[in-house]
Each structure stands twice: as structure tokens, then as C-alpha cells.
Amino acid sequence: MPRARVSLLSLGSVRQGLRDSIRHLQSSSARASSTSPNEVEHSDFATEVEINDLPDGSAASERIAKAIGCSVNDLNAYFDPADPSTLSITAKSLKASPQMRTSLLEWRQNIPPISLRTERAKKAYRRPIGLNAAFEKALKVLTVDKHEKYERILRLTDKVEGIINQFNVKAIDEIPVQKKRSEAYLTAGLIRKLRIDAEINFPEVTSQFEMGKFDMRLPVYQHLVRARWEKNDRLLLIDRMESMHVIPDTLPTLYPQVDVKVRFPGTNTFWIDPGRVMSTGVTASEPKFSIQMFEDSTKLFTIVIVDPDTPDLLTDSYKTTLHYILSDISISGNSPLVDKANANELVSYLPPHPEKNSGYHRYAVWVFEQPNCEPLSTEKLASFDLQNRDSFDIRRFSQLYGLKAVGAHFWRNKYDSRTESVREKYGLPQGLVYSHKRYQHYEDYAWALPDLEVGDENKA
Known part of the structure; x- marks a missing residue:
């Protein structure tokens, strides 16, 4: 798989952080020098009582x-x-x-x-007792540490720029020499770690994160959001996808790298948790998606929704039905919401309409990262029959376009009181009614196969 392009860190933001830390040190020194002994003594007392x-x-x-x-x-x-x-x-x-x-x-x-x-x-x-005095001293220690880390970041950034300029290229992944390219990647990773360590212990950073008022373009907030996701939502997603056998019934495995969220318009405007049972009346509307990245870059994604629980009478088993494909979705770390207007809808949304007594249907939402941040090839699209929703092979589809699964989600539907109205509203054919009776002869259930004639058992 080709590596994604890695852009250089902004020197402006690094130097700005260094200037802020120096300015804070200067202001702290000025306040300390202008404080009288009596005021210092009073301040210590006021914080200790x-x-x-x-x-x-x-x-x-x-x-x-x-x-x-x-x-x-x-x-x-x-x-x-x-x-x-x-x-x-x-x-x-x-x-x-x-x-x-x-x-x-x-x-x-x-x-x-x-x-x-x-x-x-x-x-x-x-x-x-003594919290204020300890807070000021701790804040001064953090500021000094931040100042030292940003000085080191500047030196490392100059080193990466020197390697790139040495080979006259624009990005790290374009460096022709493997040894130098690896060195630049490692240095860029160290720079990111230092930027996180320089800010993560400051009280204002924690406060902004807890209140949800932060900029996802900053590495420290990317780190905090990812850590919270890995501790909670990521574990829940993997547990439910494996326990409900979405893996491997759709794709063999998944290592989530982005946080995928799904919600439906109308009264239920909340982001649903994986595996939630939804009414067919709610899921009749096209869902909204959020793809949260944990890095400051822009990538293209493809969303595929499939139902692996469609009964197949020919094989006395199940088949996978395609419900939706949306490709060329541009997502950045600070803009996670999917904008359908700026994407390519390959297959329109087919509302879930389970047949009666067919049990729960799992509607798996798979998010794929497109290689090299390039749109899907129109030539390959022509070679794949996307209009045939029945017996859709999602594994072959992902292999054909070189797509990498980076996130997923799913919900469940079953036949309910709203299903028939959904079929009528969207012009869908009348569904079958399944029962637990097991037929012994082909003639007993041939009525459900309109394309075959009675007695033509070999075709079945």
C-alpha cells in the first residue's frame, strides 16, 4: 500500500508557541520583581488559610x-x-x-x-491549603518545560527541512533514499510527540477539552480525543461487531483508525451506538455520517452499507444486499461531518425493508480510505456492476479499488408496523412472509421463485 503524504509541520505555529512561552516567563518575572515583601508574605498566607x-x-x-x-x-x-x-x-x-x-x-x-x-x-x-502557591509554582515549571520543548522542536524541524531540501522534493514520502526517508519520518513523529508533551499538562488545555471547545488541528487535542475514543467507543464497536458477527460475515477483520458515527434525521437526532435496533420508519431516511480523524490532514473516503442477512431461497442460506455507496468524501481532522454535496454517490440509498419473520438484519456501514487520496477510477467502476444490489461482494469491491477499511458502524432492523408503509413510499415490491415450516419437496416452495418453473429443480 502506498503511504499517505505527510506534510511538514507549520513553522509559524511552532514559533508562535515558543513566543507565548517566553512571553509568559517574562510576565511572571515582571510580576515577581514588582511584588513587595509584604505582598509576598500576604499572598502566601492567603493561599494557606x-x-x-x-x-x-x-x-x-x-x-x-x-x-x-x-x-x-x-x-x-x-x-x-x-x-x-x-x-x-x-x-x-x-x-x-x-x-x-x-x-x-x-x-x-x-x-x-x-x-x-x-x-x-x-x-x-x-x-x-497552599493550593494557589503550589499552582503558580507548577505553572512556572510547566512553562519552562514548554519553552525547552519548543526550542527542540525548532531544531528538529530544521533537520527535517534540511533532508527534504537535500533531495529537492516537497514531501517526506518523495525522498528517494530509504534511509533518509525513514529518518525524516522518525523525526516528524518525534516532533509531534514533543508538541503533545509541551501542552498536555496545562490547565487551560484540559479545561478546553472537557468543555468541548478545542481545535482538532492541534496535536494535543488529537491525542486527547483519540485516547478517549480508544478507551470507550472503539472497544464498544469491536466488541459488538465481533459478538454480532458483522466480522467476519461482511469483512474478515477490522483495525479501527477513525471514529465513525451514524444518525438519522427527524426526532432521533442523536448519534446511535453500534448495534442499536431501529424502526424502519426512522431508517427510511438517508443517514448522516461523521468520520473523525486524529491527524491534521485531508483524505478521501468511501462509505458502503450492506445487509448480509437477506434470505436466499435458491441456496437456502443468506446473501449480501447493497444499500448505499458514497465515494470521494473529503474529510479533515477539524471537519468530520460528511458533506454529500461534495462527494460522489455511486449507488443511491435503499431503505431497510426486512421481510416478515426473517429476524434481525444487520446493516453494516464500512468506511474505506481511498489510496493516494485520489478519486475512484471511472474505468474500474465500469467493470463492476454496482446497479445489481443482490449478492453484492464487498470483499471483491474493496480489493478491486485498493480500498483500506479504517472504520465501521452498524445498526439493526426487523419487520415492524412501519415496514409496509416504507415499501409503499419508495415503490418497493411486496415482501415475503417466512415461517418455521420446512418443505420437503421443491414444488412446495416454487411459488416463491418466479423465474423458475415447477419441476426445474436443477436450476435451484
Whole structure:
């Protein structure tokens, strides 16, 4: 298989990250140099004192008064020493000295971390003693580490550019010498790892990721989204595809590399989980797809939907029915939604219409990556009869076009009260009704085979 094109990292984004880290270090140094000894002492105290940790009575008042440089009488005007948990901050107290104002405000705040989901947990949270001071020191350590990593990234990026310029090519996969090409690939992988390590421990990165407000073009968020997917949705997909035998009934195996999601328009606007049983009335509408990549690149994909549970009376077994093919789908890491208007619909969507008593039908959605990011060949399309939906060979189809399965999904349907209306709406023929009765002679079920005559058992 030819390798996908690997573009160089943007030097602008790397240098911008380096400038940000240097600017943060300079601002931290400026704040530290402009802070007076009294303010530093007060700041340490303000971060180490918690309301619930103070003793009751006058001891609390004396301790606070000594720290903020005021008398106990002045402090009692704003603070009830008998009840430290009910601190009253009035307009008058906020207009007091800067030391007292800052102490009261920081002491009052007890903001819970974003990881706490329930209101009960947020109310029960108590900030650890010395958290603010430890946070500032840890943030400074992270900033220094980020600065060092971005300096190394610049050196490694120059190294990769030097290798590419040495052979006068535009991309790593065009380097003619195998040894140099491998060296460039390894260096590019190290650059990506360093960019992730430089950002992943910062609180704002974690906060943006938890709130869902992030840019998938950045490697750190690609790494976090992939890790969450591999821990949850990917395991669920593989488990259900194997337990319900979608693998190997359609394709022999799958190693998921993209997160495929499916939903149907109408009232059910949520992304369905793999294997969900759906009403034929809902699945009559063409589904919407999402293909989430975990890299900053653009690729072409093909979506194929098949039903491997169509009864075949000729063989007394099952056959695979083709329901949909959409090719040349352009997807990038930051734009996962499938836009049908910019794709090539090879076979229109056929709504699921299971026959009565035929059991559950699995509708497998396979996502293939197109080789070399090129559209499917029209010459090969002409050699494959895509209009014949019956007995569709998805394995032969993928081999013919060199398609690589990178993702999948599936849902299930069975005959229900909406099936006949779906058949009538889309002009589909009337379905058969199956029973558990087993016929002993061919003449008993020849009525279901309109193309054969009674007595022509050899054709069956």
C-alpha cells in the first residue's frame, strides 16, 4: 500500500508557541520583581488559610489581623470571629487596604475543579491549603518545560527541512533514499510527540477539552480525543461487531483508525451506538455520517452499507444486499461531518425493508480510505456492476479499488408496523412472509421463485 503524504509541520505555529512561552516567563518575572515583601508574605498566607481550618473565637481574628496588618477591632467590623464560615464581604471591606481586600476575596473563593460533575460534590469541595502557591509554582515549571520543548522542536524541524531540501522534493514520502526517508519520518513523529508533551499538562488545555471547545488541528487535542475514543467507543464497536458477527460475515477483520458515527434525521437526532435496533420508519431516511480523524490532514473516503442477512431461497442460506455507496468524501481532522454535496454517490440509498419473520438484519456501514487520496477510477467502476444490489461482494469491491477499511458502524432492523408503509413510499415490491415450516419437496416452495418453473429443480 502506498503511504499517505505527510506534510511538514507549520513553522509559524511552532514559533508562535515558543513566543507565548517566553512571553509568559517574562510576565511572571515582571510580576515577581514588582511584588513587595509584604505582598509576598500576604499572598502566601492567603493561599494557606482556609475558613474551615481556622480555630473558633478570638484566635482566628488575631491570626488574620496579624497577617493582613490591621487591628482585631477593625477586623471584627467585617468578620464574625464566632462563625468563621460566614464571612461577610461588604462594600466597605472591599474599599479597605489592598492587603485586607485581597485576603478577604481570595479567602472567600472556593471554586471547585471542573472534574466535579454534581452540585453536591461541588458544594462539598474544600480547596487544599497552599493550593494557589503550589499552582503558580507548577505553572512556572510547566512553562519552562514548554519553552525547552519548543526550542527542540525548532531544531528538529530544521533537520527535517534540511533532508527534504537535500533531495529537492516537497514531501517526506518523495525522498528517494530509504534511509533518509525513514529518518525524516522518525523525526516528524518525534516532533509531534514533543508538541503533545509541551501542552498536555496545562490547565487551560484540559479545561478546553472537557468543555468541548478545542481545535482538532492541534496535536494535543488529537491525542486527547483519540485516547478517549480508544478507551470507550472503539472497544464498544469491536466488541459488538465481533459478538454480532458483522466480522467476519461482511469483512474478515477490522483495525479501527477513525471514529465513525451514524444518525438519522427527524426526532432521533442523536448519534446511535453500534448495534442499536431501529424502526424502519426512522431508517427510511438517508443517514448522516461523521468520520473523525486524529491527524491534521485531508483524505478521501468511501462509505458502503450492506445487509448480509437477506434470505436466499435458491441456496437456502443468506446473501449480501447493497444499500448505499458514497465515494470521494473529503474529510479533515477539524471537519468530520460528511458533506454529500461534495462527494460522489455511486449507488443511491435503499431503505431497510426486512421481510416478515426473517429476524434481525444487520446493516453494516464500512468506511474505506481511498489510496493516494485520489478519486475512484471511472474505468474500474465500469467493470463492476454496482446497479445489481443482490449478492453484492464487498470483499471483491474493496480489493478491486485498493480500498483500506479504517472504520465501521452498524445498526439493526426487523419487520415492524412501519415496514409496509416504507415499501409503499419508495415503490418497493411486496415482501415475503417466512415461517418455521420446512418443505420437503421443491414444488412446495416454487411459488416463491418466479423465474423458475415447477419441476426445474436443477436450476435451484
